[in-house]
Amino acid sequence: MKLNVNGSTHEVDADPATPLLYVLRNDLELNAAKFGCGLGQCGACTVMVDGKAIFSCLTPILLLEGREIKTVEGLGTIDSPGPMQQAFIEEQAAQCGYCIPGMMMRAQALLQSKPDASDAEIQTTLETNLCRCGTHMRILKAVKRARELMKTAAMAPASGERKV
Amino acid sequence: MKFGRFLTGLGALIVVGVAGAFVYAWKPKIAPIKPPDRGSFHQALVEHGAKLAAVGNCTACHTNPGGKSFAGGLTIPTPFGTIYSSNITPDAETGIGTWSEAAFQRAMREGVGRKGEHLYPAFPYDHFTNVSDDDNRALYAFLMTRQPVKATPPPNELPFPLNVRLVLAGWKMLFFRDGAYQVDASQSEEWNRGAYLVNGLGHCGACHTPRNALGAEKASLHLAGGEAEGWSAFALDGSSPAPVVWDKDSLYTYLRQGWHPDHGVANGPMGEVTGNLGLLPDSDIRAMATYIASIMGEPSAERRAKSDKLLEEIKSGPITSAISADPSASGGKGAVIYEAACAVCHENGRPQPFGGLDLRLSSTVHAPDAQNAINMVLYGLPAASGRTSAIMPGFADVLTNDQLNDLLGYLRQHFTDQPAWTDVVQRAADTRTGKYHVSVRPSDGIERGPSNIGAEDQ
Structure with missing residues (x-):
C-alpha cells in the first residue's frame, strides 16, 4: 500500500496490521521515532498524522492510507533544523535523547494547531510522553522556546534557514 | 346568564388555583448569619462530615477540574439547558457563608435555597431528602470549615419558563416527596444502612436510574440503568450487562478499590465515585454492596452457569x-485494528488493574448501547496526577468513525453473544462534535486541584 510520509509517497510492502512504527524504522529507515513500551504508554513512538500526535506503535498502517504522516525527519535537516529542533538544540534538552523525538512531535502538533498554547497547556499535552532521565524542565523550556521560534519562522520569508 | 356565571366561577377558580399554587410554591427566606468560626464546630463532627461529603460526591459537581475546591462553576449540561454548579464554600458574598444550619438542612431536605428560592434538581435533593438531621449537621460543619472562595458561577442558560424557579414547585409537586429515610424492618441493619447510603447521600440513582421527559427518575425503574455526563450508567438491577454476575463480595471489592479482576476498572464519572468512597469505613462499603446485591437479586441458574463457564475459559x-x-x-x-492497537494490552496477561481487561469480561463491550465503548476508544483512560493508576491511550486522532465502527463491530462479534450496535458511526460523530458532552476522568478517582492533568471535558 501507499503511505505519505514527510511529503513523499512510499510504496510499502507490509501486512496491513503492521504498526506504523515498524514500517517507518524497518522499511523506510526513518529512525527518529523510537520503540519504548509498545503499549502507547511512554510516547517515544509519537509521530504526527494529519497534524495530530499519535502513537505509531499502536497504529496499523491499514488506517493510514491517504493520510499525511510526519516524523522528526520532516521537521528539518541537520544543516537547516526546523524551529522545534533548533529549540531543543539551544536548550540542550536531551540527555539520553530516547524520548525526544516523541516529545518534539507531540509539541509540534500542539503548537501547529495552537501557536499561543499556554505553559500549562504544553505541560498537560506532554503528559503522555515519559522521560526517564529527568530532563523535563529542559524539555518544557525547549518547547516554550519553540513556541517563540515558530512565530518568528512563520514571519520570516524563508523558513528553516536560521543559522545555528 | 348561566354562561356568564360559569365564566365568573371559572375565573374565581383560576384565581384561587394560582393563589394556592403561589402559597404552595412560596418559601420563606431564612435570615442570613455571620459566617461561623471554625472553632464553633467540633473537630470530630467536621471529620465525620468529610466522609459524608465523600459519599455525596459533592466535589464532583461543585468543583471545576483544576479549580478551587467546592467553589462551583462546573458546566452541567442537561436536556433542558446548561446549569452551572454553585459555590458551596463559606464565602459570605458568593458562597453559603451566610447560611444557618437550618437553611442548609432545608436545602438538603426540600431543595430550597436560603432566600426561599427553589433549587434545580440537578442538585439531587430527591435523594438528599433522605439524609438524617445528624448527618446534615456534620456535612454543614465540614462545608462551613472549608476555605472560603470568592467565585460566582456563570448564570444558568435555561429557556423560559424553566428559568423561572417558581415552576420548580410544580415539578416538586409531581415528582418530589420529602422526608427522612424510613427503616425497612423486614431487612437487616446492614441492608438498611446500605439503602440509606445508596438512595440518600450516595444518590446512585441520579445516574443509574432512567429519567422521564421532565427529568425525574422513573420510580418504577429504580437503578435499572441511566446516564451520566455522556456515559451510560449501567443497570444495577437484574438487567446488569456484566458477563460475570456480580455478588455482594465482588461489589464490595469494586467499590472499595475501584476495580475488580472480573469486571475491570471504574472509569468515567464512576472513577470519581470509587475514588471518593476511599474515605469510607469498610462497614459502610459492605452495607452498600449488600443493598445493591439485593437489588440485583439472584441470577437465574442459566445466567450463573454461563458466568461460571466464562470464568473457567478466561x-x-x-x-x-x-x-x-x-x-x-x-x-x-x-480484527486488524484490534490486533495492532488493542491486543498488546488486552491480551498480554498482565492482571488488573494495570493490565488491559480481557474483553470477554467487559460490561462496556456487552452493554445495550455503544456509548461507553465509543468514549473509551476515543478518549481512553487518562493517567492520574502523581500516582500509579490504570491508563489507556485514546484513539480519537487515529480512528475515523468508520474505522471505529469496524473495530466495535469486531469486538461485539468476537467477544460477546450480543447483536451488533447499529448506530456507531452517527453516535461517534455526535460524540466528537460535543453533542454528547463526555467527562473524561482518571480511574483512580478524583482529579481536582491543585494540579489537574487527567480530567477533561470533551
Whole structure:
C-alpha cells in the first residue's frame, strides 16, 4: 500500500496490521521515532498524522492510507533544523535523547494547531510522553522556546534557514 | 346568564388555583448569619462530615477540574439547558457563608435555597431528602470549615419558563416527596444502612436510574440503568450487562478499590465515585454492596452457569478469533485494528488493574448501547496526577468513525453473544462534535486541584 510520509509517497510492502512504527524504522529507515513500551504508554513512538500526535506503535498502517504522516525527519535537516529542533538544540534538552523525538512531535502538533498554547497547556499535552532521565524542565523550556521560534519562522520569508 | 356565571366561577377558580399554587410554591427566606468560626464546630463532627461529603460526591459537581475546591462553576449540561454548579464554600458574598444550619438542612431536605428560592434538581435533593438531621449537621460543619472562595458561577442558560424557579414547585409537586429515610424492618441493619447510603447521600440513582421527559427518575425503574455526563450508567438491577454476575463480595471489592479482576476498572464519572468512597469505613462499603446485591437479586441458574463457564475459559488465556485479520474478509478490518492497537494490552496477561481487561469480561463491550465503548476508544483512560493508576491511550486522532465502527463491530462479534450496535458511526460523530458532552476522568478517582492533568471535558 501507499503511505505519505514527510511529503513523499512510499510504496510499502507490509501486512496491513503492521504498526506504523515498524514500517517507518524497518522499511523506510526513518529512525527518529523510537520503540519504548509498545503499549502507547511512554510516547517515544509519537509521530504526527494529519497534524495530530499519535502513537505509531499502536497504529496499523491499514488506517493510514491517504493520510499525511510526519516524523522528526520532516521537521528539518541537520544543516537547516526546523524551529522545534533548533529549540531543543539551544536548550540542550536531551540527555539520553530516547524520548525526544516523541516529545518534539507531540509539541509540534500542539503548537501547529495552537501557536499561543499556554505553559500549562504544553505541560498537560506532554503528559503522555515519559522521560526517564529527568530532563523535563529542559524539555518544557525547549518547547516554550519553540513556541517563540515558530512565530518568528512563520514571519520570516524563508523558513528553516536560521543559522545555528 | 348561566354562561356568564360559569365564566365568573371559572375565573374565581383560576384565581384561587394560582393563589394556592403561589402559597404552595412560596418559601420563606431564612435570615442570613455571620459566617461561623471554625472553632464553633467540633473537630470530630467536621471529620465525620468529610466522609459524608465523600459519599455525596459533592466535589464532583461543585468543583471545576483544576479549580478551587467546592467553589462551583462546573458546566452541567442537561436536556433542558446548561446549569452551572454553585459555590458551596463559606464565602459570605458568593458562597453559603451566610447560611444557618437550618437553611442548609432545608436545602438538603426540600431543595430550597436560603432566600426561599427553589433549587434545580440537578442538585439531587430527591435523594438528599433522605439524609438524617445528624448527618446534615456534620456535612454543614465540614462545608462551613472549608476555605472560603470568592467565585460566582456563570448564570444558568435555561429557556423560559424553566428559568423561572417558581415552576420548580410544580415539578416538586409531581415528582418530589420529602422526608427522612424510613427503616425497612423486614431487612437487616446492614441492608438498611446500605439503602440509606445508596438512595440518600450516595444518590446512585441520579445516574443509574432512567429519567422521564421532565427529568425525574422513573420510580418504577429504580437503578435499572441511566446516564451520566455522556456515559451510560449501567443497570444495577437484574438487567446488569456484566458477563460475570456480580455478588455482594465482588461489589464490595469494586467499590472499595475501584476495580475488580472480573469486571475491570471504574472509569468515567464512576472513577470519581470509587475514588471518593476511599474515605469510607469498610462497614459502610459492605452495607452498600449488600443493598445493591439485593437489588440485583439472584441470577437465574442459566445466567450463573454461563458466568461460571466464562470464568473457567478466561483461565486458559485468550481465544483465537474465528474472524481472520484480513482487511478484505468480512469483519477483518476490525480484527486488524484490534490486533495492532488493542491486543498488546488486552491480551498480554498482565492482571488488573494495570493490565488491559480481557474483553470477554467487559460490561462496556456487552452493554445495550455503544456509548461507553465509543468514549473509551476515543478518549481512553487518562493517567492520574502523581500516582500509579490504570491508563489507556485514546484513539480519537487515529480512528475515523468508520474505522471505529469496524473495530466495535469486531469486538461485539468476537467477544460477546450480543447483536451488533447499529448506530456507531452517527453516535461517534455526535460524540466528537460535543453533542454528547463526555467527562473524561482518571480511574483512580478524583482529579481536582491543585494540579489537574487527567480530567477533561470533551
